[in-house]
Amino acid sequence: MTENKMNKTNQLPILYSLRNCPFAMRARLAIFRSKNPVILRSIVLNDKPAKMLTASPKGTVPVLVLLTPEGKTQQVIDESFDVMLWALTQNDPDDLLHSQDSVASSDMFALVAKFDNEFKAALERYKAAKRYHEDNLVELRQNCERYIANLELRLTQHTFLVSDNESMADLAILPFIRQFAKVERQWYLQSPYPNLQKWLNNYLQSPMFNKVMALHPLYLSTNEVIYF
CATH class of the missing domain: 3.40.30.10 (Glutaredoxin)
Known part of the structure; x- marks a missing residue:
């Protein structure tokens, strides 16, 4: 060299x-x-x-x-x-930071903060219940679904989580939705979240x-x- x-x-x-x-x-x-x-x-x-x-x-x-x-x-x-x-x-x-759209940018940061501060803890409890065969698995999954349902609603309104344009929120949340989808794989595939499934699959199958x-x-x- x-x-x-x-x-x-x-x-x-x-x-x-x-x-x-x-x-x-x-x-x-x-x-x-x-x-x-x-x-x-x-x-x-x-x-x-x-x-x-x-x-x-x-x-x-x-x-x-x-x-x-x-x-x-x-x-x-x-x-x-x-x-x-x-x-x-x-x-x-x-423009993943949505630098020219202050409303979308604020929404993006708030969404990531909510998932970082709340969803990840719920996800860890859900994963642990599955791993250790605890009897409250469904309850803990439903705790996660409160956040998952919000993403599904967002994806009925636009292509990505914050708008029709991809944002940092999509990349920040993606790895945790990937984990969620793996906990009860068969349940997830039949769950009422088709838009979220499509969003996740598009990422998982991407060259990126x-x-x-x-x-x-x-x-x-x-x-x-x-x-x-």
Whole structure:
């Protein structure tokens, strides 16, 4: 590698990511759509890189490390929503932030906050009930359905969750709806949410999702530089 190429590599942000973690997934989705190049370091939870833990001692993914021109740590972003905002603030070719529509933008942020603060907790309880064969599975599913029904209603009114144009809310919520759909797969396929099913399937079958979910060598196994 030439010195010039090495310098450019040293300046690229580093993203520590876990392939199937929904938080890491939505960070990768936003970075992919922003077309901001980063160096991807795939990890597993039982063998976290020391460099990642130095950057973010809490030890969760995603962790985005921004570097100075000299390759030193300039800033660490270790919340998935903040990584998404960073990426799309840098470059947003598809206007996923709805920058010219203040009403849609406010709705987008409110919807993501509701799912982050409420739905994800309900989803975790639902998943646990299924995993441990608890007898309140239906009740916990119905708690989730309050939020799912709202998405279904939105998708009867427009193509995406906030408007007829895709927004950051679609990418932020997508990984958690993917998890919801897997808990009771047969029930989900027969559930009264056809628009949500279509919305989810369109994403899961897209080239973007295949790219974002590509399997990469683990960073600690190879130290290979993976450009994402």
